[in-house]
Amino acid sequence: MLCLTTEAALLKALAHPTRLCILQVLAQEEACVCHLTAVTGQRQANISQHLTVLREAGLVQDRRDGVLVYYRLADPRLWEALALLCEVGCAACERPLRSVPHSPVPGCPCPKCKV
Amino acid sequence: MLCLTTEAALLKALAHPTRLCILQVLAQEEACVCHLTAVTGQRQANISQHLTVLREAGLVQDRRDGVLVYYRLADPRLWEALALLCEVGCAACERPLRSVPHSPVPGCPCPKCKV
DNA sequence: TCCAAATATTCGCTATATCGAATATAATAA
């Protein structure tokens, strides 16, 4: 049997609604943790955990700017490839999987959300 | 937060080495359960369980021919889309994710393996 | 009808994922 554990691990890292939401935001542009926290409505520790999963899977990269840590997609084509797979694999999915425009999130303290 | 639970469920159904192996075989041509069991080296009940996951996710369809049940991809483009995602998402993946030619498996009783 | 083979299902156990809460760490400013 051909071993597809590496590919399965990649898919497992993708297989969570919150992580997909994070990737959807990052597909637009890089974002800091507090922004992702505000957008998703999840707790900060939870987002940090999900980001760790994504980072260890090699899907995102991060850079620190002062006290903020910005995350970005490791490969900008990721969301496009995901949208294609969802379109092919899933009749019930939003079709096509859409991108979300960046917009300031109330309550998010990051510079991109400060008016 | 945009709800991506449907997409996450699809990815979760894909996120297992044995299920990927099944899909890899089915990408070539339809196959019966006993063939998939022989190819993967897993137990019959286990393969049947994985096939149930794939079927309920809408990824495969089945047809009965006598005592045999043949499974096929619901969408023939699935493997191609998966290969693209793996290439984009994962530097460590086999690149590109290859297809496997059909070949008779010793010990498989299905007609396609009988010489 | 009875049996054998292919496939599906159920059950119980173990492993893993997820999450909240609490805490730790890092960077900047006072």
Next chain:
DNA sequence: TTATTATATTCGATATAGCGAATATTTGGA
């Protein structure tokens, strides 16, 4: 240095996935 804010980590509890074993179901043939 101390305080504050953003982020990361750890821990414990709960939920879910995965698997083997046993059993049920389906089909065709004797």
